[in-house]
Amino acid sequence: MSFSGASALEKRAQKVRARVIVRVWEYRQRNYAMGVWFRLRRLLANASAAFAISEERASRLIADGITPVALGGKLHPERMIFFVTRDWAEQLGPLREVALHMGPILREKHLVLIAMDDP
Numbered sequence: 001m002s003f004s005g006a007s008a009l010e011k012r013a014q015k016v017r018a019r020v021i022v023r024v025w026e027y028r029q030r031n032y033a034m035g036v037w038f039r040l041r042r043l044l045a046n047a048s049a050a051f052a053i054s055e056e057r058a059s060r061l062i063a064d065g066i067t068p069v070a071l072g073g074k075l076h077p078e079r080m081i082f083f084v085t086r087d088w089a090e091q092l093g094p095l096r097e098v099a100l101h102m103g104p105i106l107r108e109k110h111l112v113l114i115a116m117d118d119p
Contacts, residue, residue, distance in 0.1 A: 036074045043071060043081070044100050047113040051095035058082070058110040060092070072111075081111045089114060 030037070044050075053061075058080045062068070066088070072081040089095060089112055098104045098111065105111065 034074075036071065039071050040075075040102070040105075043069065043113070044102075044105065046116050047083075047100060048116045049114040050098040050100050050105060051089060051112045051114075052098050052108040053092060053095060053110045053112050055110060057092050061088075061112075075106075077109070079106075079109055079111065081113060083113050083115055086114050088112075 058068075061082050061084070066082055066084060068080040068082050072079040092112070095112065098108055
């Protein structure tokens with residue numbers, strides 16, 4: 001085998017090793033998450049709308065007896081996610097709607113979700 005052939009083989013082996021390292025890291029992250037991402041996707045699938053709220057409004061919901069979804073505490077940084085009826089959301093005043101996608105949802109610290117079956 002010529003020297004250039006060995007060099008090409010080494011480069012290919014390095015690329016394979018790099019992909020394996022990334023895959024191992026991804027599996028480790030997924031296993032450490034203990035199903036959080038799956039549960040978050042399922043939570044969003046059950047919501048018809050999402051709204052960002054202030055910390056004061058989140059405190060008001062807690063004072064009114066509405067408990068945040070436990071899943072929010074498992075994210076880093078922690079988030080307060082509430083499932084409320086549309087009536088409750090309207091009582092909070094004007095709200096900023098957030099797209100029901102992971103990116104926009106994960107940018108918000110306090111969220112109100114409206115259930116899909118809420119009229």
